Amino acid sequence: MKAAELRDMDLEGLSQTVRDLEEELFKLRLQNVTHQLESPIIIRKLRRDLARCRTILRERESNG
Numbered sequence: 001m002k003a004a005e006l007r008d009m010d011l012e013g014l015s016q017t018v019r020d021l022e023e024e025l026f027k028l029r030l031q032n033v034t035h036q037l038e039s040p041i042i043i044r045k046l047r048r049d050l051a052r053c054r055t056i057l058r059e060r061e062s063n064g
Contacts, residue, residue: 001049006056014057021050 006014025046031037 001052003052003056006053011057011060014053014060018050018053018057021046021053025050 001017006017009017025043028037028043028046032040032043037043
């Protein structure tokens with residue numbers, strides 16, 4: 001996900017995106033442990049998307 005797309009979202013949309021990404025990350029980690037994951041790079045990309053979302057949320061919360 002691009003940062004520009006995330007910045008266009010409202011707070012509720014960002015919060016929902018964070019929850020969705022956390023859920024997806026959990027599922028991918030389970031697949032990785034059971035050796036069903038095709039590419040572990042997917043986890044890295046998802047973690048970075050999650051970090052982007054959380055960063056934008058924190059920026060908005062601190063700015064009011």
